[in-house]
Amino acid sequence: xxxxxxxxxxxxxxxxxxRATNRFQWLLALAGAACMALGIELAVDSAWTSGVxxxxxxxxxxxxxxxxxxxxxxxxxxxxxxxxxESLEVRCxxxxxxxxxxxxxxxxxxxxxxxxxxxxxxxxGYRWRPEKGTAVVVRRGEGIILRLWDGHxxxxxxxxxxxxxxxxxxxxxxxxxxxxx
Numbered sequence: 001x002x003x004x005x006x007x008x009x010x011x012x013x014x015x016x017x018x019r020a021t022n023r024f025q026w027l028l029a030l031a032g033a034a035c036m037a038l039g040i041e042l043a044v045d046s047a048w049t050s051g052v053x054x055x056x057x058x059x060x061x062x063x064x065x066x067x068x069x070x071x072x073x074x075x076x077x078x079x080x081x082x083x084x085x086e087s088l089e090v091r092c093x094x095x096x097x098x099x100x101x102x103x104x105x106x107x108x109x110x111x112x113x114x115x116x117x118x119x120x121x122x123x124x125g126y127r128w129r130p131e132k133g134t135a136v137v138v139r140r141g142e143g144i145i146l147r148l149w150d151g152h153x154x155x156x157x158x159x160x161x162x163x164x165x166x167x168x169x170x171x172x173x174x175x176x177x178x179x180x181x
Contacts, residue, residue: 014085016167018158021078022124022139029077032069039063076125079138081158083167088146090136090156098126100136102146102154109147110168116143116157144168 039062048055075093082089089101117140121127127135133153137143143157144164158164 016083016164018081018083018160018164019078020138020141020143020158022076025073025077025124025138028073029070032066032071032073034066035062035069036066039066072125076136076138079136079156079158081144081156081164083164083171085171088168092126092136092138100154102148104168104171105173106149107146107168107172108149109172110165111145111147112162112165113143113145113155116141116155121155 039059042055042062043059046055075095075097077093080091080096082091085104087101087103088107089099091097091099116135116137118124118137121129121132121135121137124137124139127137129135133155135155135157137155137157139157141157142159142161143155144161146154146156146168148154
C-alpha cells in the first residue's frame with residue numbers, strides 16, 4: 001500500500017465506513033427457514049394419531065428452532081463499522097442490532113490483526129472471552145483490535161482493516177499528563 005502525504009490533494013474523510021460479510025451464514029438462515037416451514041407443514045397437514053401433545057410439541061419445537069436459527073444467523077451475516085471524528089460504531093446484521101458505540105476518547109490504541117478466526121473466539125457473533133476481551137466476528141480474515149483505556153480490548157472483523165487502523169490512530173488524542181484513565 002502507498003502512503004500519501006497529508007495535504008490538500010488528499011483530504012482526510014470525515015467518516016470512514018467498512019464492512020465484512022459471511023456468505024456461509026445465509027445457508028444457516030436457509031436451514032432455519034426450512035425448520036420453520038416443517039413446523040408449519042406439520043401444523044397444517046398432520047395426520048398424527050398419537051395425540052395433540054406430541055403434535056403441538058413438534059410444531060412449536062420446529063418453529064422455535066427455525067426462528068432462533070433464522071434470526072440468530074441473520075443478525076451476524078455482516079458487520080458494519082463507521083468511524084467519524086468522535087467515535088466508532090459497530091452494527092451487526094440487517095437491523096443493526098447488536099450495536100456498540102465507542103468514543104475515540106476511550107480508545108488507547110488500534111492494531112491491525114491479519115488473521116482473526118471464529119475458532120479463536122468460540123464461533124461467530126458477538127463474543128466475550130475473559131482472557132481476550134470482546135469481539136464481533138462474522139468471518140475469518142483481517143480485523144481491528146482496539147485497546148481501550150480501561151484495559152479491555154475490542155476486536156472487529158472488517159474488510160480493509162489496515163486503513164481503518166490508520167484512520168483510528170490518526171484521530172486518537174493523546175492523553176494529557178494529569179488525566180487518569
